[in-house]
Amino acid sequence: MAVLAGCGQKPAASPAENGNTNVAESSSAPTESADAQQGAGNAPASIAPSGQPSSSEDASVSANAKQTESIKLYYADKDFMELKEATRDISYEASDNTSKYKAAFEGLQKSGSDDLISLWEKVQLLSVKFANGEVTLDIHMPDEARMGSDGELMALDSLQKTMFQFDEVQSIELLVDGKKLETLMGHADLLHPMTRN
Template sequence: MNRKFWSIGLLAAVMLISAGCGQKPGAAPDNTPEQVTPAPGGQTGQGNEDPTSGAGGASTGNEVTKPETKTESIKSYYTDPDVMELVEGTANISYKEDQDKYEAAYQTLQKSDNPDMIPLWEKIEMKSLKFDNGTITIDVHVPDEANLGAGGEAFAIDAIKKTFFQFDEVKSIQLLVDGQQAESLMGHVDLEYPMTR
């Protein structure tokens, strides 16, 4: 009789332990990396051990997930070695924020690995670039050695327009020279304010 009670007690203990273990997976559903359960001591267990995150290690809500790097293939424009025509090429850009996308697109105009595609913006320094409400404002500095003549200047303006207007959200471009609206980029072709599609 004593053996029977021990068997029932042991069976009941095993059932309780199994039932308790069976409840754990349902407590935290899979595929929810956003939910972070604090561990003892205020740590989240997710590697967020930033001592500046708030008093006592508590989250301040500033721990927004960092944007992933995006890669995109875009069209970029150059000229031929004789500066006789505008040549379309492709370039891969990587960026995290939209602002970075436009800066990366500008940088494609400054370099080329193909000897038959000469960059028209190679020597033109971008001082700043801002995108706001459909308008890209680019402030550049044009040194004397960047002067391409009338034909090259016209191609350079066409290249920047075609490169940026491939993005649907870009409606206009304001091209400034040393922070000012200049009559022309290199002294040959009149600039429009703003340049539109």
């Protein structure tokens, strides 16, 4: 691991790469705090070059760069009758192949609206992995996170719609406390893995 020290110059914010500077605070703030808890948010998003940076400085800056993306997230309506789509911005470490899926899941946990109910709010995300087109989410399901059969089906549907919007995701493996369970909340069969239709 390389540690870089500055020459007394302060980091400066750079303009967004895609020109979109409108970032929703409600979805990016939780992601940043989660990254900070893991120690990934220690470096600034970008550093204004002073003179000619070395290639190791370039690699370090780009490896720690945050990427922002608008995605679709799915929540229950306030009557728990149907899923509603909402577009939110997420921020994640471009160099970490799992942080995008973690940010998407964290987006499912907070709707940011009184008219939309999060189906994953009380679920604890333990880990995220991505390999060979499969996202593996390991969660902890406290008793207060359990819902009836309609809520369980809607939660699974919201997770699939959210994750399968990423072209590289071909399947989702959902584990509860590291185990493949037959059902998430006791009502609907849980496929291992869930695949694109």
